[in-house]
Amino acid sequence: MSVLIYIDNTDGKFKKAGFEAVSYGVALAAQAGSEAVAVSLGNVAEAELLKLGNYGVSKVLSSTDERFASMDNQAAAKALAFAAAKVGAEIVVLAHNNLGKAIAPRLAVKLQAGLVSNATGLPLNLSPFTVNKNVFTGKAIGHAVVHTAVKVLTLSYNSYGVVEKPVSVNIEAFDAGLGDADFGLKVEQTQKVTGKILLSEAEIVVAGGRGMKGPENWGGIEELAEILGAGTACSRPVSDEGWRSHGEHVGQTGKIIAPNLYFALGISGAIQHLGGVSGSKVIVAVNKDPDAPIFEAADYGIVGDVMKVLPQFIEAAKELKA
Amino acid sequence: MKILVLIGNVPDTTTKIKFNADKTAFDAAGVQWIINPWDELALTRAMELKEAPGSKVESVTVANVGRQETEATLRKALAIGADKAIRVDADARDAFYVASQLAKVCQGFDLIFAGVEASDYNGAAVGGMLAELLGMQSVSAVSGLQAEEGFVRITREIEGGSQTLTAATPLMAIVQKGIAKEPRIPAMRGIMMARSKPLEVLSPVDTETRVSFASFDLPPAKAACKKFSEEQAKELIHALRDEAKVL
Numbered sequence: 207m208s209v210l211i212y213i214d215n216t217d218g219k220f221k222k223a224g225f226e227a228v229s230y231g232v233a234l235a236a237q238a239g240s241e242a243v244a245v246s247l248g249n250v251a252e253a254e255l256l257k258l259g260n261y262g263v264s265k266v267l268s269s270t271d272e273r274f275a276s277m278d279n280q281a282a283a284k285a286l287a288f289a290a291a292k293v294g295a296e297i298v299v300l301a302h303n304n305l306g307k308a309i310a311p312r313l314a315v316k317l318q319a320g321l322v323s324n325a326t327g328l329p330l331n332l333s334p335f336t337v338n339k340n341v342f343t344g345k346a347i348g349h350a351v352v353h354t355a356v357k358v359l360t361l362s363y364n365s366y367g368v369v370e371k372p373v374s375v376n377i378e379a380f381d382a383g384l385g386d387a388d389f390g391l392k393v394e395q396t397q398k399v400t401g402k403i404l405l406s407e408a409e410i411v412v413a414g415g416r417g418m419k420g421p422e423n424w425g426g427i428e429e430l431a432e433i434l435g436a437g438t439a440c441s442r443p444v445s446d447e448g449w450r451s452h453g454e455h456v457g458q459t460g461k462i463i464a465p466n467l468y469f470a471l472g473i474s475g476a477i478q479h480l481g482g483v484s485g486s487k488v489i490v491a492v493n494k495d496p497d498a499p500i501f502e503a504a505d506y507g508i509v510g511d512v513m514k515v516l517p518q519f520i521e522a523a524k525e526l527k528a
Numbered sequence: 529m530k531i532l533v534l535i536g537n538v539p540d541t542t543t544k545i546k547f548n549a550d551k552t553a554f555d556a557a558g559v560q561w562i563i564n565p566w567d568e569l570a571l572t573r574a575m576e577l578k579e580a581p582g583s584k585v586e587s588v589t590v591a592n593v594g595r596q597e598t599e600a601t602l603r604k605a606l607a608i609g610a611d612k613a614i615r616v617d618a619d620a621r622d623a624f625y626v627a628s629q630l631a632k633v634c635q636g637f638d639l640i641f642a643g644v645e646a647s648d649y650n651g652a653a654v655g656g657m658l659a660e661l662l663g664m665q666s667v668s669a670v671s672g673l674q675a676e677e678g679f680v681r682i683t684r685e686i687e688g689g690s691q692t693l694t695a696a697t698p699l700m701a702i703v704q705k706g707i708a709k710e711p712r713i714p715a716m717r718g719i720m721m722a723r724s725k726p727l728e729v730l731s732p733v734d735t736e737t738r739v740s741f742a743s744f745d746l747p748p749a750k751a752a753c754k755k756f757s758e759e760q761a762k763e764l765i766h767a768l769r770d771e772a773k774v775l
Contacts, residue, residue, distance in 0.1 A: 216687050276693070277686065279656065279666050302652075304685055307644070308668030308702070311623065311656025320738035321623065323645075323652045336742060341649050345545045348649065349742045360652075390665045391693050394681075398689035406687065410774070434775070452706050453685075458541050458647060459565045459705055467774040478541045484747065488772045490764065491753070501753045506767060510758030518761035526769060 209235040210295035211244045212286055213258065214305045218250050222368060222407055223301035225261050227361050229369040231299040232262035233328055240296065243267060245289045247282055248274035255377050262371035267292070267380050277305060278391045283312035285382035290317055292380065295356070302360035303406060310360045320352035326365040343458045343481035363406065364464040364485065405456070408437030410467045411486075413456060415441040415479075417472020417493060417512050421449035426516040427471065433523045439463070441473045457482035469519075472512045475500025492516075529675060529697070531578070531588045532637040533571045534630060534654065535605050536564030536620075536646040537598040551743045554648070563601055565711070566643025568608075570701075572708035574641060575609040577675050584675065587611045589637070593620045593629045599727065606722035607714030613725070618732035621740070623653035628735040630654070631661045638697040639680065644669065644704040659700035667695055671706030 211231035213224035228244055235242035244258050245267040255266050267289050274282065286309065290298055298313060300306035302324050314321035322339050326347070329337045334351050340362055341348040405411065412431040414424060424438075431438045438454060445455040456463050458478040464485030471492050473479060480503050483489065491504035492512045501507050508515050539545075540560040548555050563571070571590065578585040590605040591614040592598055602613040616629040634640055642655025659666035671690065672683030679696050685704065714722070756764045769775040 214687075221687065277691075279668060280659075283660065304669045304687055307652050308656060308666070311627075311653040312660040312666070314653070315624070315627075315657050315660035321651075321653050321657075322739060324650050339650070341741075341744065342539075342545045343541075343647055343650060344747070346547070347745045347747060349744070351740050351742050352738065353736075353740070354738050391667065391695050393691055393693045396686070396689060396691045404688050455705065467768065467772075476542075477544075481541075488768070488774045490768070501755075503750065504753045505750070505772065506756065506764050507753045508756050508758060508761060508764060514758055515761045519765055522762040522765035523775075526765065526775060 207240040207296050208293045209238065209240055209242050209297045209299060210290050210293055211242060211263065211299045212306065212309070213244050213246050214301065214303070215246065215248055215250050215254070218248070218254060220254060220257065223303050223363055225368045226364070226366055227299050227301045228258055228261040228263050230328070230361050230366040232371065233369070234297060234299065237328055238297070238332055241265065243293045243295070245286065247271070247285055252377060256375050259373050259375035260370055261368065262373055264373045264375055266375055266377045268377055269380050269382055271381070271384070273384070273389045276389055276391045276393050278389050279308040279312055280390065281384055281388040282309045283316060284384060284388055286313050287316040288382040289380065297356070298358045300358070300360045302362050306360050310358050314358040317356045317358065318354060319356035319358045320354040321358045322350045322352060323360040324362045325359045326362045340485070343462065344484040345481055362464065362485070364466070403431070403435060403437040405437045405439055405454070405461055405463055408463070408465050410434050410436035411439050411456070411463055411465045412436045412469040412471070413439035413441065413473060414444060414471045415473030416443045418444070423513070424450070426520060430469070430516065430520050430523060433520065433527055441479050470500050470504065471516065473500055474498040475503055529585045529638045530636060531574045531585055531639045531641065532634060533567065533574050533588065533590045533605070533610065533641045534643070535567045535571070535590045535592040535602060536643065537561050537592060537594050537601040538564045538646055538648045541565065541647055545746070547744045551745065554744070561598070561601055563604060564643050564646045566645070566703060566705070568711040569705065569708045570641035570643055570703045571605055571608055571610065572710070572712045573673060573703070575712060576708065584677070589614065591615070591630060591633045593618055593626045595619060602727060603722050604714060606725045606727070607718040608712045609718060611725065613727040614730060615727065616730045616732055621737045623651040623657055624738045625735050626654050627657035627661055629732050630658055632733065633730070634658065634662055639675065640698070640700045642700060642702050644702055655700055655702040664698055664700050665695055666700040666702060667693070668702040670701045670703045673701055673703070673707065
């Protein structure tokens with residue numbers, strides 16, 4: 207019996223969401239009295255695999271098959287089902303990122319498992335297996351009960367955190383026996399955003415709304431983000447107006463984020479926007495309207511002109527980082 | 529090419545979420561129902577593909593799992609332009625149940641669109657489960673799709689960027705924002721025509737429920753927002769460091 211944790215890689219490197227999944231899986235295994243096993247698919251070097259030991263997992267299955275680079279959900283689900291059978295997995299944990307979200311439903315069908323996506327926190331109960339998950343896009347929490355013997359969970363980002371717990375690692379190579387027919391996707395081109403903090407990984411996010419008045423005023427947001435090592439985001443009207451790219455839209459229909467610190471500058475806080483950011487640990491709001499709903503979600507706020515406040519934020523942040 | 533778009537019937541995204549007295553079920557009183565936002569974008573893209581010059585798309589069908597009251601949402605999809613609707617007459621219990629119901633509807637389609645998730649229970653699972661049940665290739669996080677002869681060219685989002693790729697049909701495209709620019713709004717003519725378009729009702733197959741909700745909670749109320757004046761902006765930043773300890 208074991209808890210199997212899938213850790214995805216981007217160009218051979220693991221990311222924070224994966225380390226968080228490992229931390230969670232290790233704690234879950236301790237709770238269930240079983241063993242935590244991590245599994246990696248694709249060309250990941252031994253030095254990178256050994257990093258998983260920092261988060262408490264001592265057994266790592268690795269299939270270094272180059273073909274996994276095409277991020278084919280079908281092939282990955284097949285390989286993970288193979289790994290799950292190999293270690294007798296009762297629970298499989300994946301990060302709730304693009305890849306985890308894509309693979310988990312297919313894997314759940316293969317394992318005849320109930321799936322809880324967007325799980326937050328360890329199970330409240332092991333029997334019946336009950337775990338919290340976000341519903342209505344962060345506007346409520348559901349206590350999900352899984353009725354099947356095998357369970358698949360995807361972990362909501364930044365809901366558990368990364369926990370360091372160094373152990374030594376035993377790496378075991380495995381071959382899931384996939385044929386070329388299992389890899390149906392032909393990648394033509396990959397565009398990577400370089401030199402920017404990814405919204406999905408950012409611990410701090412600085413976002414602007416219509417109150418910023420126009421794209422020409424985004425220099426201050428980018429400057430503050432750069433000083434703080436933060437990602438930049440925007441509200442829906444801003445991306446709809448084309449002031450910023452759609453990739454920056456956070457909210458119900460855009461990206462759902464949960465950083466430690468979120469700056470909402472000139473964002474009124476429509477219910478759809480709040481749904482996308484309510485998982486943030488601390489929210490700072492600046493808005494000229496004292497009745498803006500963002501202040502109900504915010505921990506710290508200034509009722510005032512964002513154009514006057516932002517330069518002071520930048521100055522204070524510079525002093526802090528100096 | 530025949531396209532199927534899976535439609536979720538969800539509360540309007542501005543709905544204030546409430547539960548019944550013992551917090552075991554969503555309180556639907558007074559709720560406006562809409563097409564799940566991503567499904568609406570998927571339908572919009574399906575219509576664009578059908579209407580493109582030289583299009584090979586023969587038809588666009590929409591399908592959902594739901595009781596009779598969800599037909600208004602299907603009629604809206606027909607008003608947007610779908611040719612035909614199929615409803616499996618059952619309560620949408622969990623993602624596996626819904627996918628199992630839709631599996632029999634999916635036969636004979638070349639391209640199936642599913643939204644990345646439904647805005648109610650955020651399961652993010654029906655499209656992927658359905659593809660697995662059908663043994664069909666699926667691509668997730670799809671933000672662009674072009675139909676070619678016998679295959680599709682897709683743009684999908686990956687961690688830290690995007691990717692273009694090709695995949696053979698039949699294919700399940702699990703779509704997100706970007707697949708279409710703006711959702712289409714039904715025109716009066718479309719609404720009139722929708723009344724006479726076919727809406728087929730199928731009875732459900734017997735399937736187990738794998739996941740259920742014991743109860744729900746609203747998030748704990750936040751402490752009141754600590755306000756600073758415009759002139760105290762620097763002090764707010766200091767509070768983030770000294771008090772909230774997030775800087």
